Amino acid sequence: MKVVTGVIGNDIHVVANRLMDLSLNARGYEVFNLGVNTFLEEFFDAAVETGAEILLISSLNGEAEGWSREVKILKSKYKTLDRLIMMIGGNLTVGSGNARDIVPRYKNYGFDLVCHQVDLNTGLDMLEDYIKEHRQP
Amino acid sequence: MSQLQEEREIILGNENVDAFDFDEVREFIENADEKLFISHHFATRDKMLVQPRGGFPTYEKQYALYEFFVAANVDVLPLTIDSNTRLNDYATAEKMLRLSEANEIDMLNGYPLVNHGYRTTRKMMTHFNHPVSLRHGTPDARLLTEIAIAAGIFEIEGGPITYLLPYSKNFPLDKAFLYWKYVERVCADYSKLNKPINRESFGPLTATLVPPAITIVIQLLEMLLSLEEGVKSFSVSFSQQGSMIQDIVTGTVTRKLARFYAAQIGCEDASIHLVYHQWMGAFPTNRDSADQLINMSTVIASMVGADKIITKTREEAVGIPTKEANAQTVANTQYTLRILSGLPAIVDEQEEEILTAEVQAIMDAVFNDSADTLWRKVFNSIKNGIIDVPFSPHIINHNKMITIRDAHKNIRIIERGNVPIPDRCYAYEKSCCDLNKDTTSIVNDIIHDIGIMQ
Numbered sequence: 001m002k003v004v005t006g007v008i009g010n011d012i013h014v015v016a017n018r019l020m021d022l023s024l025n026a027r028g029y030e031v032f033n034l035g036v037n038t039f040l041e042e043f044f045d046a047a048v049e050t051g052a053e054i055l056l057i058s059s060l061n062g063e064a065e066g067w068s069r070e071v072k073i074l075k076s077k078y079k080t081l082d083r084l085i086m087m088i089g090g091n092l093t094v095g096s097g098n099a100r101d102i103v104p105r106y107k108n109y110g111f112d113l114v115c116h117q118v119d120l121n122t123g124l125d126m127l128e129d130y131i132k133e134h135r136q137p
Numbered sequence: 138m139s140q141l142q143e144e145r146e147i148i149l150g151n152e153n154v155d156a157f158d159f160d161e162v163r164e165f166i167e168n169a170d171e172k173l174f175i176s177h178h179f180a181t182r183d184k185m186l187v188q189p190r191g192g193f194p195t196y197e198k199q200y201a202l203y204e205f206f207v208a209a210n211v212d213v214l215p216l217t218i219d220s221n222t223r224l225n226d227y228a229t230a231e232k233m234l235r236l237s238e239a240n241e242i243d244m245l246n247g248y249p250l251v252n253h254g255y256r257t258t259r260k261m262m263t264h265f266n267h268p269v270s271l272r273h274g275t276p277d278a279r280l281l282t283e284i285a286i287a288a289g290i291f292e293i294e295g296g297p298i299t300y301l302l303p304y305s306k307n308f309p310l311d312k313a314f315l316y317w318k319y320v321e322r323v324c325a326d327y328s329k330l331n332k333p334i335n336r337e338s339f340g341p342l343t344a345t346l347v348p349p350a351i352t353i354v355i356q357l358l359e360m361l362l363s364l365e366e367g368v369k370s371f372s373v374s375f376s377q378q379g380s381m382i383q384d385i386v387t388g389t390v391t392r393k394l395a396r397f398y399a400a401q402i403g404c405e406d407a408s409i410h411l412v413y414h415q416w417m418g419a420f421p422t423n424r425d426s427a428d429q430l431i432n433m434s435t436v437i438a439s440m441v442g443a444d445k446i447i448t449k450t451r452e453e454a455v456g457i458p459t460k461e462a463n464a465q466t467v468a469n470t471q472y473t474l475r476i477l478s479g480l481p482a483i484v485d486e487q488e489e490e491i492l493t494a495e496v497q498a499i500m501d502a503v504f505n506d507s508a509d510t511l512w513r514k515v516f517n518s519i520k521n522g523i524i525d526v527p528f529s530p531h532i533i534n535h536n537k538m539i540t541i542r543d544a545h546k547n548i549r550i551i552e553r554g555n556v557p558i559p560d561r562c563y564a565y566e567k568s569c570c571d572l573n574k575d576t577t578s579i580v581n582d583i584i585h586d587i588g589i590m591q
């Protein structure tokens with residue numbers, strides 16, 4: 001499966017992004033990594049361009065919250081993204097917060113899978129379970 | 138008028154510069170006290186020079202920081218520049234400087250040198266009469282360098298590769314080479330007037346599992362790009378890597394090859410120095426542990442035989458350090474250096490031989506590129522992955538090399554990508570590691586290896 005990934009906003013934290021790239025490749029995905037400092041439009045454009053089934057956005061400095069409010073509006077402008085699996089992970093809030101509040105908020109923004117401060121491999125296992133559940137007839 | 142002078146007049150005609158007086162600046166440099174030149178200290182003192190990091194927005198706070206440093210017996214003062222200036226956004230720097238002056242709250246993470254101007258800043262530099270090192274991270278440092286030297290700051294850190302690949306996603310690398318060529322020429326030109334202006338490369342790069350072969354190649358190339366423009370005093374550098382023996386070997390090979398390649402282009406007369414950065418990776422949040430780590434770094438720098446050490450503080454994990462914490466590290470480091478004696482000379486011939494072969498193979502590949510000038514050869518080599526910096530955020534970087542730590546915490550290359558590591562060296566590097574693991578375990582190892590000091 002094809003996955004587009006990258007770090008959203010003015011966020012230069014590159015280490016996890018590279019490790020995610022490695023791990024996704026090892027799990028057999030075809031990875032299109034947009035790297036750090038990526039804006040929302042760029043993610044959707046890349047998903048259309050590559051025909052990706054999964055969009056995996058990450059954030060470390062917490063600015064994902066601001067960007068995520070625009071996900072639904074922006075995504076609706078693209079005609080071919082209805083079946084795109086939307087996943088977000090990392091540190092999803094500025095300052096402190098807990099997953100109990102954060103996860104529903106992000107699901108409301110339009111994400112299918114939300115991983116706040118979840119270990120990388122646990123998150124990727126969640127993705128695999130989700131795909132199994134939702135993609136089998 | 139020379140082409141360089143024409144370009145200088147355009148750069149210095151910037152609206153944020155208050156009437157740059159070329160003749161007055163030359164006269165100031167001609168008559169400047171030799172104590173302001175770090176090149177003079179390198180030439181005349183046999184102790185390792187101690188230099189902290191630090192920059193505050195206002196003149197008063199910077200001055201107060203220097204008072205603390207001088208009281209702690211500092212050798213070299215730093216001037217760390219704010220991030221707006223690093224991106225040539227002088228208007229925002231000006232606004233934030235005014236807010237910082239009016240509100241007692243620092244709105245900048247460094248000293249906005251262009252906005253303060255050289256006339257004001259020079260008063261501070263000549264008052265303290267210590268060598269000052271410009272620390273920034275600016276891809277286009279043309280204006281900043283002009284103002285710094287005019288202010289009496291006679292060491293300029295950075296370079297087209299080391300200030301770009303760790304810091305930027307898409308600033309054009311070819312432009313960075315040309316902007317730094319200007320910096321080298323200005324430094325070379327001023328070096329004829331008095332003691333030489335020292336240039337220093339930024340060896341830590343991403344400070345994340347960068348193997349010594351890559352670090353050294355980039356140090357040597359930035360040195361050559363500088364010397365070929367006429368710079369006469371240059372510092373190569375690297376940061377603590379996590380294994381004492383790997384640091385010692387890296388120091389030995391760096392020094393040996395710096396002399397070798399400088400001689401190859403007929404620059405034997407340039408003086409080359411070695412600078413060691415205390416641990417640049419993720420720091421422990423526990424302040425006492427941080428102090429122990431800093432102290433260990435100082436011991437290793439002595440084993441390496443560095444000419445200068447750049448310090449961290451016990452508050453590294455927390456944020457921008459206070460002047461008290463910063464000065465404390467200087468005093469502690471000076472104390473350790475003073476009591477440390479009778480160090481054994483340690484040589485590891487096998488590691489030296491392998492590292493030397495790796496560096497020479499990469500250097501050969503760069504020189505064999507078909508481009509006509511060195512900067513274009515280097516540019517092409519980065520573009521096609523002959524030089525590959527682990528964890529660089531820049532789009533031009535190849536990202537194919539993978540490194541992990543072996544049982545002794547040496548950084549080893551387990552996937553060379555397009556970097557021409559010779560086969561026998563590559564086999565050796567891999568033989569040091571347990572590679573019978575799946576990628577998931579290796580990724581977990583990498584996460585662990587990045588955080589070894591926490």
